[in-house]
Structure formats: structure tokens, C-alpha cells
Amino acid sequence: MLDVGSRQRQVESIAGGVMSLNRKIDPMRMFVRASGAYLWDHTNRRYIDYHAAFAPYLLGHGDPDIDKAVMEAIQRGDSLIGAGMTPWEVQIADLLADSIPYLDQVQLTSSGTEAVASAIRIARSFTGRDHILFMQGGYNGWMDSVAFNLMDPIEALWKHEPGTEHELRPISAGMGSNAGQYSHVVEFNDIEAVENVLKSQDVAAVVLEPILQNIGIVKPQPGYLEAVRKLCDAYGALLIFDEVKTGFRHALGGYQSICEVCPDLSVFGKAVANGYPMGVVGGKSRIMSFVAHPDPTRRVLVAGTYNAHPFVVAAAIASIKKLRDRADEIYGHLERLGALMEEGLNDIFSERDYATTVVRQGSAFVVYFMDHAPVSWKDIALNHNSKFDARYRKMLIVNGVFHFPVETKQGSISFAHTQADIEKTLEITKNVLRRMP
């Protein structure tokens, strides 16, 4: 057990107080253990976990099949060779290509950010263009070209006209004054804005999460993804689906297998290895082959010391096989629990006199404190009661239900959750709301 008495010293030695600055929470907690659907803090308090470490734990923390595969890889003496090929990378590449409809070839990275960065490089080399278009409210990693307009403040949004792109607002200092030279941001579900940018710039790629899951669950409007696909074809841009959050969670074949819109490149991460650090970039061979282009000026470097690390690959192989071989049982369980949660929350909120909308896709859900399911970040910023959301999340945490305490963050149910967990969560939620004016 960690010596929590030395917490102060540990915080002083960590710049910013937490590793990965997106993990900062209020109320602060030190977590010491996680298993299945639960987290424990340093006082040994248990929480039902819906954060799932920002969503990779589709099967739950410490899934026995995944851990067994990793332990077997360690015991076998699989090691990071860093030269030539390994059998495990062949196996995972075949499994990914077999599982995901629009994916012929892949490269592996150690994070979603690296995979998106690689996809953008490939798109730029393939098209010979520089500009990138992405969505406000989407998160595609922290690298400079996409680190803009995550969740603009309301003052900036009042001025924004539908059909137009946003003025760029970096989400980090230190990116350099030219970082956004080729970056363009529009609102999700605003197809006119996509067309206007594609018309006026030589866009290499439109990068989007097919469901915006950084700001809860913002679904594409009927026909939107199809229209983006058509526009990309018409204007010669590639369509990149960032399925880091949607991939594996909604279906083994990703959201692309549900919406049946064919991206040119796709990016996966998170649930692909159930919590072990892996990113995947993949797509059609005619595009992915640019990583080995005969012309060195068009050849794209995808590299990383830890890419296809054997323990991570062992976790990914075991995760994909489990999701494939027990698909009906696993996705059936996730859908059942998701529906139970949605129904229960709707019942509870129907007794309150403020506007709420529960939005769910399979095992991912969120409660918006507004009267409709949002279509964009701007819609959320203008209509969602974010102060109430913040208080609601804090109260749930204090009462043993852990949702990430930042407004609109997605709740993630895992295969390890049980019906009893959902019922307990609903009971706690009901009690919490009774005490919230």
C-alpha cells in the first residue's frame, strides 16, 4: 500500500500535481487499487467506476483473461526486440484487419495521440496537401496540429456563425505561433462549415470522432457522416475516423461497422488493449503503403521504441479475441446494462422539474442538463447547466459513484459491471438528487 502520509511530498515532486494534466480532479482523491467495476481510494473507500480511466476498460479493470495473456507473455520471455519482425505483431495486425471492415493494413503506436499524428502525416503525404479540418468538442490527442478549440468558452461561441470555421484557440501554451497554420475547426454536424473549409483550402484530411465522446455522447445527425464522406471525395480530402473512444466499445468493427460510412484512415486506442497502452492507425493499403513509399520524399515515418511492445500486444490479442469469440454475450451484457442505466436515469429525472436528457450509445452514456440531445459543443455550451452537472458529479463521488468530475464527461459501463452495480448506482443517484436543490 502506498504511504499516503507522504502525499504532500509526492505532490510537490509532480509538476502540476498529477501525471497527465487531464487527470486533475476536484474533489482530489488518491486511488490505490482497481478491480473489475470498482476503484478504491487510499482510505479503502470503494467506488463504482464509470470513468474507466477515460474509457479503455471495456472489459473492466484487471480482466482475468487479459492479465493471464500478459503474464504468459512475460513468462514465455517475450521481449521488446526492436529489430525485424515478431510473430505477435503479425498476429495482432491480422486480427485487426479481420475485425474492422475498412481496414486492410495497420501500424501500431503506444497511444492514440501518436496514431492520430501518424494518420495526419500519411494523409498529407498521400494528398500532397497540408490543411487539416477537425471538430470543436472532439479530442484527437495533444499534438500541436489538433490542439485547438476543445471546448470554447461561451463568449467566443456567441460570435460564431453557423457554416463558418472557428477562430483558433490553442488548448496549450508552448505550441509555437505557427502551430495552427494549417488547422481548421468547425462545429460537429455543421456540414455547410465543412464544405466551406474544403472549398477554400487544400485540405489533406477531415479528422473526426464519428460520435463526439469527449463531450459526452454527441451523435452524428442522420446523413451527416455520409455527407462528410461525399464532400471529402468531391474535394480530394481523406476522411480520418478517430475511433479511439468509439472503437471496440460500440462494436468489434468500430462505429464504422455500425454507421457503414467508409473512412480512408482510422485510428484506434483505449479499449483495443483494455487499458494497456496501444494506438492503431490503419486503412486501405493504397494509402497505408505510403509508410514504405519508394520515393523517400513521400515516405512517411511511423516509429516508436515501444510500438508493438509484446506485453501490450498480448493484451490486445486477448482483448480482441475475447470480444470476437464472446461477442453476443459481451455486447449483449453491455447493451442490457446500458439500457437499464438509461431507463433508470430517465425515471429518476422525470421526477425532477429541470430539463435533462440522457444520451447513450451502448455502454457509453451521459446526462445533459438541457432539454434536448445536443448536436455540437456550441449547443452544449449554450444550453447545458454545467454548474449543476459539476455539483451532481461531486455528490455522486462523495457517495461512492465515480464519474469523472468534469462536465459532460462520458460514463463508461464495462463487462465487469453487474445488474446489481447499476441498481446500486441508480439508488445512490436518486438519493443524491433528493439532496440537491
Ligand SMILES: Cc1ncc(COP(=O)(O)O)c(C=O)c1O
Ligand atoms: C477520440 C480520442 N482521440 C485521441 C485521443 C488521444 O489518445 P491518447 O490519450 O492515448 O494519446 C483520445 C484520448 O482521450 C481520444 O478520446
